Amino acid sequence: MTAGDPRSQELTALDEPGGDTISAEPEQTTTAAGREALDGPFNTRQLLRLDEALRVADQQTGLTFSVYIGDLDEPVRDSAEQLHKRISHPETAVLVAVSPNQRVLEIVTGHEARKRISDRDAKLAALSMAASFAGGDLAGGVLSGLDQLATHAGNH
């Protein structure tokens, strides 16, 4: 089987065959969202660990974990629940919303996810996250919180 016209294939991030390699221009693989994330409070290592934690949590539990870091409108709880509704299949989604300016942290579990992660488990994770945030460790708090939530949810 022939490979066909290589120009029609979209297997790599290269614009055209024979162009610069990805190792020569690593920013070719960076999406607009990725560049935006690099301008955030996390360095590359923390972003990679966060990505890994989210992927592992999703795979192990079958739930959809997501982390929002930014300002939340008052009332904070309603604002976090509105964000949670924007995830497709919100019933199996778990949103961790962190607002460093307001020093508020919200964990929102969907209807199905709530059967796996009780409110008490969520509160436990929230406590450990808040302790890390109070020490200035934003990435570490999110990681440990995700780990706790995924552990409480168990395997699917």
Add this chain to the structure above:
Amino acid sequence: MEVRIIAQPGVLGAQLSVMSTLLIFVAIPVAVIVVVAALVHSGSERNRSNRRYRPGRPYDFAPIWFLAAPEQVTATGGEAAQPAERPAIEAGIIEDSAGQRVLPGPVGGASDRW
């Protein structure tokens, strides 16, 4: 080609002028210090240590939302695969083992401040 030797023994140490002394012992070290300081302060913006969040300091980054698979969780993705996997019988009232009040509404979770 004729080569003339103009340096004489002891001349450099004995007859170093004021200008030469200043040049060698002041101007060159100052130039080196300036170069090093410029290199330090022109470091990459991305590696600034004050980029990290510290409690009490303003956090002025754009909001970010992390998802493991953003393309699968768009708001318009209407796949019916996941709802079909749900059990037909809904669970009863979810309550704590200690009888604590659970959050009203279909969604649960927790809140905290620091």
